[in-house]
Amino acid sequence: MKAPEQVIGDVMEQVIKRNPNEPEFHQAVLEVLESLTPVIERHPEFVETNILHRIVEPERQLIFRVPWVDDNGRVQVNRGFRVQFNSAIGPYKGGLRFHPSVNLGIIKFLGFEQTFKNSLTGLPIGGGKGGSDFDPKGKSDNEIMSFCQSFMTELYRYVGADVDVPAGDIGVGAREVGYLYGQYKRITTLYHGVFTGKGISYGGSLARKEATGYGLLYFLEEMLKDYGQSLKGKTAVISGSGNVAIYAAEKAQQLGALVVAMSDSNGYIYDPDGIKLDTIKQIKEVERKRIKVYREHHPSAQYHEGSKGIWTVKCDLALPCATQNEIDEESARILVANGVMAVGEGANMPSTPEAIKVFQDNKVLFTPAKASNAGGVATSALEMTQNSMRLAWTFEEVDAKLKDIMVRIYRQTSQVAKEYGFEGDLVKGANIAGFLKVADAMMAQGIV
Numbered sequence: 001m002k003a004p005e006q007v008i009g010d011v012m013e014q015v016i017k018r019n020p021n022e023p024e025f026h027q028a029v030l031e032v033l034e035s036l037t038p039v040i041e042r043h044p045e046f047v048e049t050n051i052l053h054r055i056v057e058p059e060r061q062l063i064f065r066v067p068w069v070d071d072n073g074r075v076q077v078n079r080g081f082r083v084q085f086n087s088a089i090g091p092y093k094g095g096l097r098f099h100p101s102v103n104l105g106i107i108k109f110l111g112f113e114q115t116f117k118n119s120l121t122g123l124p125i126g127g128g129k130g131g132s133d134f135d136p137k138g139k140s141d142n143e144i145m146s147f148c149q150s151f152m153t154e155l156y157r158y159v160g161a162d163v164d165v166p167a168g169d170i171g172v173g174a175r176e177v178g179y180l181y182g183q184y185k186r187i188t189t190l191y192h193g194v195f196t197g198k199g200i201s202y203g204g205s206l207a208r209k210e211a212t213g214y215g216l217l218y219f220l221e222e223m224l225k226d227y228g229q230s231l232k233g234k235t236a237v238i239s240g241s242g243n244v245a246i247y248a249a250e251k252a253q254q255l256g257a258l259v260v261a262m263s264d265s266n267g268y269i270y271d272p273d274g275i276k277l278d279t280i281k282q283i284k285e286v287e288r289k290r291i292k293v294y295r296e297h298h299p300s301a302q303y304h305e306g307s308k309g310i311w312t313v314k315c316d317l318a319l320p321c322a323t324q325n326e327i328d329e330e331s332a333r334i335l336v337a338n339g340v341m342a343v344g345e346g347a348n349m350p351s352t353p354e355a356i357k358v359f360q361d362n363k364v365l366f367t368p369a370k371a372s373n374a375g376g377v378a379t380s381a382l383e384m385t386q387n388s389m390r391l392a393w394t395f396e397e398v399d400a401k402l403k404d405i406m407v408r409i410y411r412q413t414s415q416v417a418k419e420y421g422f423e424g425d426l427v428k429g430a431n432i433a434g435f436l437k438v439a440d441a442m443m444a445q446g447i448v
């Protein structure tokens with residue numbers, strides 16, 4: 001029998017060889033594999049049945065052409081993706097990202113993370129992710145609709161309420177989900193829950209819009225409680241100003257924290273008296289403008305060009321809610337020097353491995369994305385449940401279930417970390433707990 005380290009080394013070598021030029025995918029896989037040494041020691045059957053080699057290989061990867069016509073009558077071509085990563089515990093589930101940086105490696109990293117995140121929710125959902133290198137910025141509603149209809153005209157073949165259920169992610173919100181769902185329904189004549197994050201008038205769940213951000217704060221609250229702390233009076237910095245960031249800020253404020261900075265990909269605003277969230281919602285959700293416009297409404301706030309600078313703002317809580325690898329080692333060191341107490345990941349993989357090491361070496365409480373941002377997909381699964389039952393729960397009912405789920409994920413993650421000798425290390429706890437359920441289901445289902 002090979003030593004666990006060697007098994008992991010072999011799998012990693014294979015991943016790099018099979019998936020060249022996909023650094024984000026390598027990064028996500030390595031972090032999970034590195035956590036699994038003690039699991040492999042306890043479970044030789046995982047090695048005998050090659051579970052690790054199987055779990056890092058997506059079940060299916062779809063790449064397709066998305067042609068559409070812009071407002072000037074020009075034909076545009078984008079590339080569409082859907083990676084159906086793992087269906088051991090349920091139908092593929094995960095969002096769609098529309099951003100010019102999207103490529104197969106990014107979708108694969110997100111699908112891989114999603115598999116373990118979805119497992120942690122305790123709900124029956126497998127892992128998948130998709131998207132396109134289409135850039136929604138500056139496009140008219142008509143262009144967005146054209147693109148979404150073309151995207152769905154291909155994707156519809158591969159999805160379904162019990163097959164694969166997409167949702168939003170960067171660049172895909174209520175407007176895009178509406179156009180995508182409309183086209184799906186038109187082609188298939190099926191009115192069922194093939195998307196989550198739908199509008200409330202056509203099968204969406206109350207509290208789904210708020211769920212990722214609220215869930216992050218419920219998770220943080222539970223963790224801080226464990227250390228005799230609370231959110232009250234804490235200063236928070238939240239990167240991004242999209243769906244996750246806005247509702248993380250809203251719940252942080254409700255729980256008594258002072259949110260002093262938010263950003264977009266151009267720069268960040270600093271408002272020492274506390275960010276006025278109504279203004280942010282108006283600028284971002286209604287007008288779709290840049291965050292620097294905030295200063296026109298609140299002249300005493302500062303605007304700084306460059307999104308990375310947000311991590312130089314002194315805070316107790318740093319909540320990265322924009323994108324992958326947005327906190328590097330240098331930013332982590334600045335946060336630590338400024339006395340940060342906890343870092344809660346709302347975005348997927350927002351901290352580089354070097355940054356995570358800086359936080360953990362300096363005893364900063366650190367919540368990994370696949371645990372602390374699981375509230376979004378968990379509430380998506382609640383939307384699927386409501387659609388199947390043909391009924392709708394109230395906001396309070398969904399929110400209470402979301403809170404229960406986040407508290408349970410925190411407890412399970414910290415408990416599993418302790419059980420495997422990594423007390424306080426939620427990265428290890430989340431990776432191990434997420435992996436165990438998927439691996440167990442794969443073992444039970446044979447070599448498939």
Ligand code: NDP
Binds near residue numbers: 347
């Ligand atoms: P949105 O598109 O609503 O918002 C994204 C925000 O992040 C915007 O403010 C955007 O700025 C900023 N951003 C995006 N890319 C970059 C970049 N390369 N550099 C700096 N800033 C950037 O997306 P969401 O809020 O839905 O998603 C944010 C993160 O949360 C992502 O990592 C996503 O995968 C993750 N997530 C989302 C969930 C959901 O339910 N929506 C669930 C769990 C995780 P700009 O407008 O300038 O591009």
Ligand code: 2IT
Binds near residue numbers: 166
């Ligand atoms: O990364 C994520 O968990 C999401 N973008 C949400 C996925 C979903 O299916 O709700």
